Amino acid sequence: MPSKVRIALDAMGGDVGAAVVIPGAAISLGRHRETEFVLVGDRAKIEPELEKHPALKAASRIVHTDVAVSMEDKPSQALRRGRKTSSMWLAIDAVKKGEADVAISAGNTGALMAMARFHLRTLPGVDRPAITAVWPTMRGDTVVLDLGATIGGDAHHLVSLAVMGAAMASVLFNKPRPTVGLLNIGVEEIKGHEEIREAAEILRAMNLPQLDYIGFVEGDGISKGLADVIVTEGFNGNIALKAAEGTARQIAALLRDEMRRSWMSRIGYLFARRAFQTLRERMDPNKSNGGVFLGLNGVVVKSHGGTNAEGFAYAIDVGYEMVKFDLLNKINQMLNRDGGALSSAPTAQEAVS
Amino acid sequence: MPSKVRIALDAMGGDVGAAVVIPGAAISLGRHRETEFVLVGDRAKIEPELEKHPALKAASRIVHTDVAVSMEDKPSQALRRGRKTSSMWLAIDAVKKGEADVAISAGNTGALMAMARFHLRTLPGVDRPAITAVWPTMRGDTVVLDLGATIGGDAHHLVSLAVMGAAMASVLFNKPRPTVGLLNIGVEEIKGHEEIREAAEILRAMNLPQLDYIGFVEGDGISKGLADVIVTEGFNGNIALKAAEGTARQIAALLRDEMRRSWMSRIGYLFARRAFQTLRERMDPNKSNGGVFLGLNGVVVKSHGGTNAEGFAYAIDVGYEMVKFDLLNKINQMLNRDGGALSSAPTAQEAVS
Known part of the structure; x- marks a missing residue:
């Protein structure tokens, strides 16, 4: 574990740039x-x-560039225009060169993933990286992945997501064998998505020491906190995350409107304002800011583009924890444990088919 | 429009059966x-x-059977065991024979869809049916489909969902040309799900008189009410719906806990109880009960299995409205308008490729 945590910040990322990134860094440094x-x-x-x-x-040094990746750039455009010159690239480059332990950007997600993958490369045994978030549930937090790094993917990809997610959960939640569920829909006998059933068979057959596979989990099982880790391919994960975020914002708006509607409810609000404060804090989207890119030779954290300094500080905190808890080495250890969890997957697959 | 609305109820469906279905029917009849x-x-x-x-x-007559489809039966088992004998089948059969205008069941979704599809068959021009729900948003209601009838599907399937959903929205919301969005993730340039981009091209090229295609909508766009109709294949739709429902329940539980935590917040709750009552009503899952099966030669409505009499009454209300507003004929008209919206899709596809 390094004594100092060295964090590279893309100070041009996000809707605002330095005016959010710098005060955000100051807040995180205070912690x-x-x-x-x-x-x-x-x-x-x-x-x-x-x-x-x-x-x-x-506590800072500046690496100057005036080249920014735009929020509208497609990943390929960003790579073409911003490679070796943009603030996003150079923040990742600091990780690549060993000058920083983690890179954090509020910039364009697709561009950040493309650059991180291109420059850092994936870990041995991992074909495709993932975006991971910590989702607050009724029973504590759950690691959910993939939230949009990779669309689709076979059973092997889902198994590698399970292993990476379990590594992250064991680090964050301090559990030696976190529970893992595969996101699926209720109806058992349905055409399509054979890869999910196949991944379930592989995980069950492998019976890995580092994770406890508990079966399929439906969409509402995430909020119920049915597993420490919920695994899905990126399209679904992204839709599920955003549908849930949208619902939370909708209810918050509804609650605000209702509490303002009459003088009785305004008085009620005054009496219960501590309760509302707690609720607001627990529902604060800033606090779950910070999507961790997993599966790369280096840690990269994506902050929401539209966040404020407080939210960006949470994304930095996430990066800080990942480094402090030595995430990357632990993932590598898990991937390589018992002769390589992932490389043994195809054998397991043959064993059960 | 029929003067009487004739509704067939599966009185053995759901977790409870007649003890919920009959009082539910009495509530709906009151309305x-x-x-x-x-x-x-x-x-x-x-x-x-x-x-x-x-x-x-x-106002009722009884069709007796003591054969029930179990909530655990797989669709194929249900068809094998319950065809021609079960309460679920006989409710659908009443629609098939023209003795009822709509069938409603709180039973096993997969079995209900399999039986409805087997017995009623799909509408001309529709390959695969859909489950549709009305989703309350920040700007009124939105029709979302498919919620799990069909997993996957090509661009043509998504276009047919758009046409069916628009028909339902124009009936329910009294809009001649409802807006339609395709559910997608933010990143434009990403591998996979070419069928969504292809469906977008077809919808744009067709420029149908009965719907206004507005483009891609992200997961949080549903709650924002960005379109009257949101179209997605069934796996994603199911996950999104349940993730949103789970989040709503999680926040409700959190709010309840917080309001009980201190005497100050309890007093606040008393003052604001009318506001909380309104909030509870607007968040009431019973009120959005009733998934409509679209694309069949007959109207079938699925109620949640675990609902109470009040919730089942809402599902009956949904069925009632579908009949009252002549949904089936309107969908057929839309599908066949201008020489057949759906049969012209492949031509449009060639035109834009």
């Missing part, structure tokens, strides 16, 4: 004093922000 | 006096319930 920052972006915009935060300034 | 019921199930269980509801008794 974790042993952090050092590499701030990548336009020096003319970073320096005035840094002047407001002397402690951060003392 | 719509011009309803007649065909109650299919075990006479020994139906009659005692009917004695408590004289008005319903006067």
